[in-house]
Amino acid sequence: MSGTRAMAILVAKDLRIEMRAISLAGPLILAIIAACALGLALPAGPLRHGSGALCMAVLVAGLLSIERGMALERQDDALASLLLIPAARAVLYPAKLAACLVHLATISLVVTPLCIVFFSMDLGDSLGRVALAGGLGLVAIAALGTVFSAALAGGASSRLLPAVVAPLLLPVVLLVARGTPSPGVLLAFDAVFVAAGWIGFDALMEEVA
């Protein structure tokens, strides 16, 4: 079976579970609350406030949703059944990455209009560029979030995911929030994060007993 087909099956499975368990509700609400709270606290003027608030809301909510997604996978050791199937094991990381991206995109699609409204953000003609930068930022969050949520799985330490991954992602937030002129840097780092994440994920899936 080809890698793309296996990936499609796994992503479809993740989305189906998501629709049943609706684990995205919590993070979404958290993101909305964060956007509202920051909108109340910060003056609307500078574009930075709006983009910064948006990035923070998406980051925190996104990481939370990734953590929940991994928790669902770890429940009843369902992940182990996937690890036994070579076709699934080879594409496990990209499939999880794609599913996380869908979650992140959903959160972004909900929160972005809110922030644009709350902070009276005027993006003008750089909308395409900003959207591209935002998309690349989401890929970075998903790449690191997936591998570290797998690393920290189990009990108390999984709650730590945002604390652990946030320092690594702060520069991405900086670049996106300040409106980086060239997406090339973000693209390069996405490549590095995905590559490192994939290798790390594969390493993590092998326990040493």
Place this chain on the structure above:
Amino acid sequence: MTAQLGEFLLIVGGAGLLAAIAAAVLRTLATRARAARAGLIVGSAALLGALALFIAAHARADLQLAAVAARCDASLEIPWRIVAAWSGGEGYLLLWASLASCVASAVALGRRRVVCRGEPITLAALASIPLVLVGVMLSDADPFRTLATAPAEGHALHPQLRHWAMAVHPPLLCLGMSASAAPFALVAGALWARRGDRHWVARVRPWVILAWASLGAGIAVGAFWAYVQLGWGGYWAWDPIENAALVPWLLLTALLHALMGHERRGVGKVWTAALSAAALTLTLLGAAVARSGLVQSVHAFAAAEGAGVLAIAAALVAVAAATLIIARGDLLAPDSSPAPAATRDIAITIGSTLLVGMAAAALLGLITPVAVRIMGGVGLGVAPAFYRRTFVPAALLAGVLMALAPMLPAAPGRARWRGLGIATSAAAVGIALAFLSGVRHPAVLACAAVLAMMASLPILQGASEVLEFSRASGYGIAQAALRVLDRTRRRIGGQIAHLGFACVMLGVAGSSLLAARATAALAPGESLTLAGRTLRLIGVRESRRGDANEVRAEVTLDGNATLRPAQRFHDGYDAPTPSVALDSGLAADLYVVLAGWEPNGARATIEARVNPLVAWIWIGAGLMAVGGGVSLSPRLLPRGTPIVAASPRAPHVSPMPGAEAPIPDAPAIHARGLACRAGGVDVLRDASFDIAAGTMTAILGCNGVGKTTLLRVLATLARPSAGTLRLFGGEPEAARGSIGLLGHQHMLYRDLTALENLVLAARLHSLADPRSRAIEEIARFDMSHRADERVGRLSRGEAQRVALARTLLHRPRLVLLDEPLTGLDTEAVVVLCETLRDMMRRGSTVVLTLHDPAAARRIADRVLVIERGRLADAIEPASPRSAERVEASP
């Protein structure tokens, strides 16, 4: 003293080369080969020694030597003194002769063990070129000629040559020219001795790549130098001498592609032989023209003696090649029944033809002024418009073919184009990105599309290959990627080189079609705007820097950065040397030159150009060199055994390359010295056991003793901390697809229904008709009435039954069950045992853990016990089912 030693070495070098040539007439083959090799080694060593002496003389600024005095001075810094060594005619000849003899020695030493009849001819041909050069040096252009009295100061190197690019440009070109002799020499030797093409075709390729990469890098470095040093804002002027290097390079590229057809299908042999000869001929001819002084060029620095000799040598090579090809034509006939041409082969042939066409156009540009001058006419050049009309369409067409080639079917009959979707979307993305960056010209957009396609297709094809390999062999992604990269180095090198060419195309298109220019005479404080960027003149200053009087203008760019274009008047040179201020970026280069100024600093003429996408040319050239290097690189990882086809008895196992092939009658599980840890504590130490196929083994032990851990190790979910484990005689990872595990937890997704869980597993296992298989399996375990219930809502026993169904769904060869009987009622236990017996009859092996010894003895063929970290067969009263007493392993 230096001079005498240098001359001596030159003579010795020449003698060695002569001996190598003369060896061709000796009696026995072995003597011929040995003598030739000896002569070559002596000759190369001597010439290298002479070169070293020459460079050292420059570094010391030994003004006794005429060559040094002409270009070197004590006031010149050491790096530039070394550059001066090969900026003159004599030094260049010496460099070329040394490199050519090194190439000859490398060819000689490369096949020390195999002696081929044509070898001496090859070596003689290779040795004759440096011999000719030594002859020229000893007669006309002696690098070690001394002056009667050493002058007090020398004449310093021309200021425009004082750039790092000039340190590498001549050596690269010389290397390329030397290496381009090897292919023809190999062909000639084999043809002369009546040997078939298999004696030379594989040996030729590395030399072609080396020559191609060096020449290409040399040309690119030269263009870069022209761009940053000469101050006219361009990098290529279709200068006849530039063409002299370009023509062989194009021919070598055509040769590389022709070799592909030759090797794969055995056609086009005459083509490859002719191209090899043509590359060498035109190298020599180009050098002859460059040194003849018949053409006006910025490269006239290297004009010197030897033109006539080189031209004669070129003619000789051409004549020899033609004679050999015609006389031995039968050896070059295509294979008796060549494989039919696939679309890709046709595309490659068209591409090679286009390349040769471009070479012919460049050659025309090279020959025309020379021919006109020889016949007494006034200097006539070929206008750039000629090249635009011939080169550009050919290059564009070649570029499009190059982009399409990966998609074309590689074997005849397969009509589908692979990767068309990816290619079109990549092209669309490329065009969109270029459009968003402000590019509107269709040709540049087309180049952007080509670049995007060249960048994406190979990566995606490579990624799918790595995934495929990782799945088949069980290696993790990183290991699989390393191995695939190592195995396909040639292809990857070619892809990188093609990507580089696409970058160069983009750069050339952008800088030629979208360039903008503005010139203005500004007073301090006034500004000049070009393509959205503002240059404001601050002032003009005169100062002394090093050995030059410098007039420098300070110009601010867009209000923040400062550029300082200048003109320098070096001591001893009348014409000023421009110092260009360059603001480079990926999108465009801003090129600022101080064109003129008034003496009191009142006004300055600033000439500004915007050259879009120029940086891509240098990036592309670098990539082409890297691609060549990758193609030439040796194998990193040790060669593994090829993947053997799966035997009929072992349908699921495909062994990894490098691992031993599975032994057909190996036990299902073979463990030696196995040690497992759980939670940081050793639960099992030094366990050794074999479990035969088709049996059921039960493992007993108290809670927490390590049964589950052992089962997970056997299921390859966890790695043992020590010892070896073999499943079905091969590596555990390779057997993953044929294992079924029932763990402590049911390993199902709570939020999916039972049926959905099973369908998911069936689809991932690539079972035929997954849905009906799943329904069938659920029915077997009597869960059909609850099939559409979410697993989270099932009771423990029901979930266990669904889990069992999932475990056995794909009829695994190794079934591992952890406490399978928990929660099952007697009916379900009966069904389970029946199914397991059925599978065991077909060869499956079952290992299960139980806590009830009685049940274990009832259903299992063999019982093992884990106690205090040791695994041993259970000691029990004799029964028909028990295994013999086996001593616990130490």
Place this chain on the structure above:
Amino acid sequence: MTRSRRHVARGFWALTLASLALAISLAVRAPTEVSMGTVQKVFYLHLPVAIHTFVAALAVFVAGAGYLAMRDARWDALGHAAAEVTLLNGTVLLLTGSFWARIAWGQWWTWSPRLTFSLLLWLLYAALLVVRSMVPSPERRALVCAIYGVVAFLDVPLVYLSVKLLPDIHPESIQLTNELRVVLAAWFVPITLLTLGLIAARYGVLRAGASAEADRAASVAAAGAHP
């Protein structure tokens, strides 16, 4: 520790102290730089510490990559020691930087590129140590920290590029005469020795602790095998 090792360790620390004393005296006696005044002398400490924060971060990267390749607990101990020293260096870097900002420009903190860069780096390695303490199983902990160490180091250029965008209110270029260069070079020696020495010392302590653990576990298991 064996006796010869102890001698080497003592000699090493003595050398470090001596070079530190020399460096301090040189700094005190060095002429004050014209534009910034006495506080400029903090720079002699600041720059070597900055370089060595990177060196230690590089050591974490190498240790992480080594662990991922070879799964040997010694790489994990090296990573742990190097991470702690990175954090130490980072703290000193932040403090000296902040101190300098206060004296030179009147604010304890400003979101200028360099300071923000140092802060983000500090956060990265602080998070690494937090992760370290949170994962119970030793093999898993080593694996997670190895991955984090590798990703964190690869993140450093991104951090650098991202902070370049921040507005740099205060230009921070210092012209050094040859004399001052000598003082700076003199400061590099003790800081280098300190960094490497601390990593080595912590590594030794961690390995000693780990081998004691292993001995204890082995004796317990042995006791269990022969009741």
